[in-house]
Amino acid sequence: xxxxxxTPRSDLILFLGFTAxxxxxxxxxxxxxxxxxxxxxxxxxxxxxxxGFNILFGQTGYLSFGHAAFIGVxxxxxxxVFKLMTMNVIPAMIFGVLVSGVFALVIGFVCLRxxxxxxxxxxxxxxxxxYNLAYSVLTPITNGETGLQLTTKDPRFLDAVMETGSGIxxxxxxxxxxxxxxxxxxFYFCAAFLIxxxxxxxxxxxxxxxxxxxxxxxxxTRMMYTGLNTKPYKLAAFVISGMYAGLAGSLMAAVDPxxxxxxxxxxxxxxxxxxxxxxGIGTLVGPVIGAAVIKYAENIFSAIDKSxxxxxxxxxxxxxxxxxxxxxxxxVGKGWHLTLGILFMLVVIYLPGGIMEGIERxxxxxxxxxxxxxxx
Amino acid sequence: xxxIFLQILNGLDKGGAYALIALGLTLIFGTLGVVNFAHGAxxxxxxxxxVTVNKVITLSAKVRDESVTFFEAYKDVPYLEMWLGDTGxxxxxxxxxxxxxxxxxxxxxxxxxxxxxxxxxxxxxPHADQILVTFGLAIVLQEIVKAFYxxxxxxxxxxxxxxxxxxxxxxxxxxxxxxxxxxxxxxFSMGIIASVFSFLQxxxxxxxxxxxxxxxxxxxxxxxxITKRFxxxxxxxxxxxxxxxxxxxxxxxxDYHMGMDFLVLSFVVVVVGGMGSLPGAVAAGFLLGILQSLxxxxxxxxxxxxxxxxxIYLIAMIxxxxxxxxxxxxxxxxxx
Numbered sequence: 001x002x003x004x005x006x007t008p009r010s011d012l013i014l015f016l017g018f019t020a021x022x023x024x025x026x027x028x029x030x031x032x033x034x035x036x037x038x039x040x041x042x043x044x045x046x047x048x049x050x051x052g053f054n055i056l057f058g059q060t061g062y063l064s065f066g067h068a069a070f071i072g073v074x075x076x077x078x079x080x081v082f083k084l085m086t087m088n089v090i091p092a093m094i095f096g097v098l099v100s101g102v103f104a105l106v107i108g109f110v111c112l113r114x115x116x117x118x119x120x121x122x123x124x125x126x127x128x129x130x131y132n133l134a135y136s137v138l139t140p141i142t143n144g145e146t147g148l149q150l151t152t153k154d155p156r157f158l159d160a161v162m163e164t165g166s167g168i169x170x171x172x173x174x175x176x177x178x179x180x181x182x183x184x185x186x187f188y189f190c191a192a193f194l195i196x197x198x199x200x201x202x203x204x205x206x207x208x209x210x211x212x213x214x215x216x217x218x219x220x221t222r223m224m225y226t227g228l229n230t231k232p233y234k235l236a237a238f239v240i241s242g243m244y245a246g247l248a249g250s251l252m253a254a255v256d257p258x259x260x261x262x263x264x265x266x267x268x269x270x271x272x273x274x275x276x277x278x279x280g281i282g283t284l285v286g287p288v289i290g291a292a293v294i295k296y297a298e299n300i301f302s303a304i305d306k307s308x309x310x311x312x313x314x315x316x317x318x319x320x321x322x323x324x325x326x327x328x329x330x331x332v333g334k335g336w337h338l339t340l341g342i343l344f345m346l347v348v349i350y351l352p353g354g355i356m357e358g359i360e361r362x363x364x365x366x367x368x369x370x371x372x373x374x375x376x
Numbered sequence: 377x378x379x380i381f382l383q384i385l386n387g388l389d390k391g392g393a394y395a396l397i398a399l400g401l402t403l404i405f406g407t408l409g410v411v412n413f414a415h416g417a418x419x420x421x422x423x424x425x426x427v428t429v430n431k432v433i434t435l436s437a438k439v440r441d442e443s444v445t446f447f448e449a450y451k452d453v454p455y456l457e458m459w460l461g462d463t464g465x466x467x468x469x470x471x472x473x474x475x476x477x478x479x480x481x482x483x484x485x486x487x488x489x490x491x492x493x494x495x496x497x498x499x500x501x502p503h504a505d506q507i508l509v510t511f512g513l514a515i516v517l518q519e520i521v522k523a524f525y526x527x528x529x530x531x532x533x534x535x536x537x538x539x540x541x542x543x544x545x546x547x548x549x550x551x552x553x554x555x556x557x558x559x560x561x562x563x564f565s566m567g568i569i570a571s572v573f574s575f576l577q578x579x580x581x582x583x584x585x586x587x588x589x590x591x592x593x594x595x596x597x598x599x600x601x602i603t604k605r606f607x608x609x610x611x612x613x614x615x616x617x618x619x620x621x622x623x624x625x626x627x628x629x630x631d632y633h634m635g636m637d638f639l640v641l642s643f644v645v646v647v648v649g650g651m652g653s654l655p656g657a658v659a660a661g662f663l664l665g666i667l668q669s670l671x672x673x674x675x676x677x678x679x680x681x682x683x684x685x686x687x688i689y690l691i692a693m694i695x696x697x698x699x700x701x702x703x704x705x706x707x708x709x710x711x712x
Contacts, residue, residue, distance in 0.1 A: 063504045110693055114700065117411050117503050118651075121643045122696065128640050129689040137682025266640065270511060277508060330523050338523065341515030348509040349497070 011202055018198055018285060022191050026184060032296070037183030039299055043292045044190035045251045048197045050275040050287030052244020055201060057273070058282035059210060060237050061217035062112070063120045065269050066127025069107070070242040072134065072264030074100040074249025076141065076148060079259045083154040087169045087257075089178070089189075093250040100246020101239055108238035112231065115220070127266055134261035147260030171257050178255055186255045193251060194288070197244060202284060204240070213237050245272075274344050280356030289355055294340070301339060304332040382552055383669045389558040389627060391665020392565030393419075396620035397642035398649060398657035399572060400613035406589050406652050407606045410495055411503055413510040415617055416639025417517040421486060422479055422618025423630035424521055427530050429475035433468055470535045472625065479622050480615055487614025491607045514636065522632040529629035534560075557626050564623050568616055569658055575612075576654075585609055644692045650705025660703060664688050 021028075025043070029035040053067055077099035081092035111122040134142040142148055150168045170177045178186040204210050212233050215223050223230050253259055262268075271294070279290025316324070331339045351358055397419055404412050436452035456464035467474065494513065498506045533539070534557040541553045576582035588595045588602040595602050621630070621638075628634065641664070649660030670676065672684035683690075695702060 061504070063507065065507075110697070114696060117507065118647060118696070120504075120507060121647050122692070124640055125644050125647075125689045125692055129686045132685040133682060136685050266636070270515075273508065273511075335519060335523055337515060338519035341512050341519055345494075345509055345512035345516065348505060348512060349494075352501075352505060 019195050037187045040187045041190050041255050042295045044194040045248050046291035047288035048194050049248035049272050050291040051197050051201050052241045053272045054276050054287040056237050056241035059213035064123040065120045066123035067245050068268035069127040069130045069264050070100045070245035071249035073103045074246030075253045075259035078250040078253035079148045082257050087171050089171050089254040096250035097243050097246045101243040104239045104242025108235050112234050131264040147258050149258045190251050278347050278354050280354035283356040286356040301332045301336045384666050385554050387666030387669030388562040391662035392562050393620050393624050394645045394665050395658045395661025396565050397617050398645040398661045400617040401646050402654055402657040403613045407609045410506050413507055414514040416635030417514040418614045418617045419621035419638055420635030422621030423625050425479035426472055426475040426622045426625045429478050430471045483615045483618030484611045487611035491610040518632045529631040531629040532625040534626035561623050648692050648695045650702030653704040656704030
């Protein structure tokens with residue numbers, strides 16, 4: 001983002017550019033080998049999740065370590081609507097987002113009483129608590145370890161009227177199945193929400209509400225001394241951010257109608273922190289880039305196993321090749337999380353602003369060179 | 377009545393583990409002002425010290441089993457047993473106490489390396505950055521352990537001498553059978569806590585560290601290299617939490633993510649006890665351990681189903697809402 005020239009016009013260009021890039025994903029991802037619907041849906045869903053997280057962390061500076069809980073709540077609520085009412089995803093998603101919004105309101109009310117590290121720990125603790133509950137007492141609602149799934153015995157009151165045939169009907173939007181158009185419909189459905197979410201996040205960032213949030217990040221005490229009650233603003237940001245996560249959870253359930261407690265685990269919360277940091281905290285597109293990069297890398301790296309590596313190094317002498325394969329196999333396949341952890345540390349240490357800062361730095365270097373040339 | 381006492385006893389060992397980790401966390405926070413999300417990983421590394429030592433001393437050779445005569449059968453006999461006979465078996469039996477000796481220098485080294493190599497660069501950065509980088513480090517450490525030891529828990533056994541149960545109720549006419557190793561763990565944790573406190577209270581080194589915690593700048597102006605001492609404190613905290621994990625292995629088979637499970641709870645313990653208060657951390661550790669074990673009684677669970685899963689978090693919420701600084705928190709710690 002250019003710092004000096006933020007105008008409605010530049011925002012419009014940014015938004016249109018973003019929309020174009022997202023909508024054309026199936027084309028430009030082709031050479032990267034990532035143009036299949038499952039993965040692109042993941043890009044969109046996690047992008048949305050990261051945008052929402054960024055509204056809280058990037059704008060107000062409150063680092064939540066329990067954001068995955070909202071994803072879980074959103075998924076469960078959505079799947080329940082599938083089970084009880086209809087397989088049309090629209091009412092289910094509305095319900096999912098609302099439920100996670102209410103959940104965020106409760107959690108935010110408790111957690112926002114504290115700041116800084118206390119806030120992080122509280123959100124972490126509450127999310128772990130929800131996770132534990134989902135696995136134990138709430139089993140009637142969450143179906144415990146198995147996860148919540150659709151069955152043929154579900155009532156589906158609204159669909160029952162016109163239901164024909166047997167088996168579990170697929171999720172659909174007013175009759176168009178999610179898997180329509182070779183699965184691309186599901187992707188475009190998620191992409192539409194991603195674009196909408198991105199638009200809302202631009203509007204929030206540029207609004208006076210957004211500047212209020214950044215004021216809280218910069219100097220909350222000073223905001224309070226001016227006679228402002230910061231609490232409603234923080235709570236609003238928290239709820240909005242929770243609803244984004246709930247929407248992401250709903251979309252997950254919409255493209256694949258099941259919900260499990262593992263989505264709520266704190267490692268999932270850590271992942272979204274990571275995406276946001278990697279992309280660039282507080283920037284508009286950064287979180288989406290971060291989410292896409294991590295999901296893409298996860299997809300590539302975890303597919304590589306030892307035999308692939310041995311093939312890869314087969315041009316070298318046997319001893320060196322197998323040695324290299326053994327070392328690199330630590331970092332790929334099941335060890336992908338190790339790579340992720342190392343990458344995460346490197347980014348926090350050397351590039352706290354993430355990829356966006358990296359781009360900015362490169363840009364600045366080139367411009368600086370131009371200046372030097374002009375002077376000479 | 378007996379059941380309640382038994383549950384209190386059961387809570388003591390878990391409380392001991394919480395208290396030890398929380399003590400380390402508070403120590404690091406109080407001296408260096410760093411929030412260490414990798415502290416659970418240190419707990420886990422300690423536990424895997426025990427696993428490693430056990431693996432090393434039970435290195436075995438395949439030997440023909442003479443007791444089976446119908447076919448050729450082989451069994452694994454550890455080298456130590458072959459070379460030293462009964463002494464060898466004794467050493468293997470006592471592998472956990474032996475690994476204590478190994479773990480102390482190892483954990484000290486790990487702690488110092490961590491502080492010098494990484495944490496040192498983060499003193500001036502915001503708390504969020506510290507959380508993030510230690511969080512990344514925790515992932516890295518646990519994935520490395522996973523790569524070497526696999527994802528499954530590896531059960532460890534306590535020495536034969538400490539296996540079985542003791543009846544503690546004999547003196548007061550109650551029936552309190554209690555696993556011996558848990559008792560050992562409780563006494564051990566009390567011992568560690570006592571030695572950490574007396575180290576800080578009664579040695580010159582401890583005095584300087586306490587002075588540094590109170591006012592770092594003044595201590596530096598007096599010409600004392602406080603940074604060096606704080607690094608040692610970090611190493612000490614690593615040792616404390618490593619030993620906590622090591623001794624816990626017979627109670628809970630260690631796996632690579634045990635540290636994270638304990639870390640979340642220990643953070644809650646620190647928050648309940650009051651950030652920056654060492655006695656608070658210890659008291660809250662035992663308190664929450666005991667409450668958790670009381671909540672897992674069937675009688676309690678029949679009234680509040682699932683209370684055992686959430687009791688700790690509930691208490692934390694109540695404490696934070698009623699006493700935002702925690703039970704023994706001081707004014708001005710982490711208020712910004």
